[in-house]
Amino acid sequence: MPGPLISTQGLTKRYPGGVTALDGLTVEIGEGVIGLVGANGAGKSTLIKILLGLLQQTEGKATVLDMDAATQGSKIRELVGYMPEHDCLPPDISATEFVSHMARVSGLPAGAARERTADVLRHVGLYEERYRQIGGYSTGMKQRVKLAQALVHDPRILFLDEPTNGLDPAGRDEMLGLIERIGRDFGITTIVASHLLGEIERIAGWLIAIDAGKLLRTAPLASFTEQTGQLVVETEDDSAPLAERLVGRGFGARAFGRNVIIDLATVSGGEYAVYDAVRDDAVALGLPLVRIEHRRHQLEDLFRTDVPGGAA
Amino acid sequence: MSASPEAASSTIYDIGYRHYDGPRLGRRAAVTSVIGGGLRAVFGLGRSGRSKIIPWGAVILAALPAFVAIAVRVLAGEVLEVTTYDRYLWDVGGLLPIFLAAQAPELVVNDIRHRVLPLYFSRPMSRADYVGAKLSAMSLGLLMITLLPVLLLFLGRVLAADDVVAAFGDEAGSLPGIVGSGVLHAIVLAFIGITVSSLAGRRAYAAGAILGIFLVGGVVSAVFAATGGALADIAPFTNPLAILDGTREWLFGGSIAESPVQASDAPLWTYGAATALITLLCMAILVVRYRRITT
Numbered sequence: 001m002p003g004p005l006i007s008t009q010g011l012t013k014r015y016p017g018g019v020t021a022l023d024g025l026t027v028e029i030g031e032g033v034i035g036l037v038g039a040n041g042a043g044k045s046t047l048i049k050i051l052l053g054l055l056q057q058t059e060g061k062a063t064v065l066d067m068d069a070a071t072q073g074s075k076i077r078e079l080v081g082y083m084p085e086h087d088c089l090p091p092d093i094s095a096t097e098f099v100s101h102m103a104r105v106s107g108l109p110a111g112a113a114r115e116r117t118a119d120v121l122r123h124v125g126l127y128e129e130r131y132r133q134i135g136g137y138s139t140g141m142k143q144r145v146k147l148a149q150a151l152v153h154d155p156r157i158l159f160l161d162e163p164t165n166g167l168d169p170a171g172r173d174e175m176l177g178l179i180e181r182i183g184r185d186f187g188i189t190t191i192v193a194s195h196l197l198g199e200i201e202r203i204a205g206w207l208i209a210i211d212a213g214k215l216l217r218t219a220p221l222a223s224f225t226e227q228t229g230q231l232v233v234e235t236e237d238d239s240a241p242l243a244e245r246l247v248g249r250g251f252g253a254r255a256f257g258r259n260v261i262i263d264l265a266t267v268s269g270g271e272y273a274v275y276d277a278v279r280d281d282a283v284a285l286g287l288p289l290v291r292i293e294h295r296r297h298q299l300e301d302l303f304r305t306d307v308p309g310g311a312a
Numbered sequence: 313m314s315a316s317p318e319a320a321s322s323t324i325y326d327i328g329y330r331h332y333d334g335p336r337l338g339r340r341a342a343v344t345s346v347i348g349g350g351l352r353a354v355f356g357l358g359r360s361g362r363s364k365i366i367p368w369g370a371v372i373l374a375a376l377p378a379f380v381a382i383a384v385r386v387l388a389g390e391v392l393e394v395t396t397y398d399r400y401l402w403d404v405g406g407l408l409p410i411f412l413a414a415q416a417p418e419l420v421v422n423d424i425r426h427r428v429l430p431l432y433f434s435r436p437m438s439r440a441d442y443v444g445a446k447l448s449a450m451s452l453g454l455l456m457i458t459l460l461p462v463l464l465l466f467l468g469r470v471l472a473a474d475d476v477v478a479a480f481g482d483e484a485g486s487l488p489g490i491v492g493s494g495v496l497h498a499i500v501l502a503f504i505g506i507t508v509s510s511l512a513g514r515r516a517y518a519a520g521a522i523l524g525i526f527l528v529g530g531v532v533s534a535v536f537a538a539t540g541g542a543l544a545d546i547a548p549f550t551n552p553l554a555i556l557d558g559t560r561e562w563l564f565g566g567s568i569a570e571s572p573v574q575a576s577d578a579p580l581w582t583y584g585a586a587t588a589l590i591t592l593l594c595m596a597i598l599v600v601r602y603r604r605i606t607t
Contacts, residue, residue, distance in 0.1 A: 052434050074436045078336050082434035090422045097358055104345035105435045107336040116332060123329060149431060154332035186329040 003066070004028040005157055005189055006051060010060035013046050013213075021046035023213035024060065029191065033183035035204030035221070036193040039303060043213040044193040045085065048159045052082055065156060078107055081150035085161040085193075088146060091135025095126055095145045098134060099152050106153035113152070120148045124178060140171040147178065151188075158182065158190040164199060176203050201225075209302045216302055225297050231271075233260040233278055234290040245281040261295065342437040343445045350449025354415045366414040367453070374404045375461040382468030397486045398566030400462045401497055405553045408501060409526035411457055412450075416505030417518035419446050425513060429605055439602045443506075450502035451495075458501075459494030466490060489564035496563070497556055500587055503594035504552060510601045526552060537572040548572040549586055558583025 006029040013022040022043045036044050049055040051064050053073020062069040064076045103113035121130045124144040164172045180203045183190045194200050207224055209216040235258050243255035252266030267274050282289050356364035381394035423429050432442050473479030505522055512518035529551040536547035548554035558573040562580035
């Protein structure tokens with residue numbers, strides 16, 4: 001089993017103004033499509049820039065492909081690709097000219113740069129238009145050029161910062177499809193920073209959630225949405241009286257607005273005993289029931305403070 | 313993680329991704345390619361015909377006196393001296409600000425304005441590498457005006473002589489001055505052009521600022537020189553081209569009657585000091601400017 005591609009230990013970045021962007025982040029990142037999720041300002045971009053060797057951390061250590069990001073940035077940057085969040089393309093040259101120039105700057109010989117530019121632009125779906133000036137491109141086409149320049153030197157790791165920014169729904173779908181292909185078919189480990197959980201859910205196999213510069217959780221995507229061992233009872237009115245009655249029966253139950261959440265581990269006599277108890281108590285209270293279901297974790301729970309299992 | 317054949321054939325547009333196993337040439341190649349790309353930009357290569365007019369026009373105009381001088385020498389012998397090595401750059405000096413104002417902004421303004429820099433800095437090069445590469449590209453471009461024509465004149469004079477070997481012996485002593493002066497002008501002017509451009513938000517502003525510096529400096533310098541007295545002494549120091557001419561004279565000798573350097577009593581070494589000061593100031597500004605750019 002190979003070691004992680006990227007690892008950080010106690011990574012901290014404090015900006016001169018006193019803002020702490022990363023706060024003792026320790027995480028290991030393996031292969032695949034990895035979602036780096038967090039609200040705006042959570043520290044996603046700062047983490048990427050430190051891993052690229054563009055920013056120096058205040059404390060801690062970051063290793064990329066077994067190289068120290070603080071001292072071997074130049075070597076790391078030969079082997080990784082980076083697509084920034086913001087616009088970053090000159091308008092007055094063609095995509096072909098720009099991407100092949102960037103391939104050269106990445107260290108590819110002229111011939112290889114030309115060949116790979118043609119290949120990569122085709123892979124991202126730019127055909128005849130690649131000879132036109134970038135200034136006339138749509139947002140979707142510009143995003144493809146941004147992706148192409150990050151991919152042209154065949155990096156081992158690809159960092160994409162909010163790659164669907166500014167795209168319409170169709171453009172988002174296409175971009176996500178491309179990223180999925182890069183991770184799955186091209187075999188390039190891709191780290192996608194995003195604040196849009198729905199998108200990450202579609203493409204990532206592994207998730208790293210950070211909040212206020214701290215690691216919230218790192219785990220396979222599936223484990224973020226697995227069953228919680230809890231039952232949700234939705235009612236049509238305030239559910240507090242129902243929760244009270246269930247607690248009286250010795251169940252672990254809490255009311256959240258019109259929902260009651262029951263911890264199945266606290267129930268003796270099996271699940272059916274709960275259903276019977278809920279029915280009986282609801283009838284006694286005259287409280288209409290809407291549904292009873294097993295509660296699953298949702299990705300959004302990570303960043304919510306008002307549900308169990310969310311950020312504290 | 314490699315694609316299984318089934319997965320690959322399940323996508324209609326999958327035409328196979330090829331990995332790259334060839335050499336990765338690293339930082340030096342990165343810098344060289346930015347210089348190469350810069351030179352293409354300076355001479356409008358890979359760009360519209362319009363962007364070739366000023367650079368190539370300037371190169372041709374700058375070489376014209378050399379061709380005329382050679383032609384005259386071939387036809388009339390050594391009777392008439394059209395130009396000399398010493399005064400060549402002063403005579404074509406007007407072309408330098410135009411070339412610089414048109415091409416220096418081309419090299420740096422768009423990279424800042426359109427935030428392309430993070431793409432460079434996320435590759436195997438540092439900020440200093442980037443700035444150094446752009447300065448090199450501008451300097452090399454300027455050599456087409458500050459060195460090439462004078463070398464042409466040199467070659468012409470040697471080859472037009474009856475005894476080529478003897479002529480080369482006569483003229484060779486001028487070579488250090490020709491090359492030294494050309495390189496000096498190119499480097500210092502590149503620093504001025506790139507520094508001013510890096511501070512401007514748009515190419516037009518940068519071009520205006522560069523032209524302004526030379527135009528205002530030249531006019532002030534001429535007025536001061538004509539006034540005489542103490543003003544004439546400081547006259548050359550308001551005009552970068554006059555400062556460079558003074559430095560050239562200090563290093564390699566040969567005075568020019570029309571240069572404000574002649575009207576001034578300032579010792580020649582002060583021009584050298586002023587040139588060094590300008591270059592250091594530009595360096596300091598560039599360091600601060602590019603450090604402040606967030607990636």
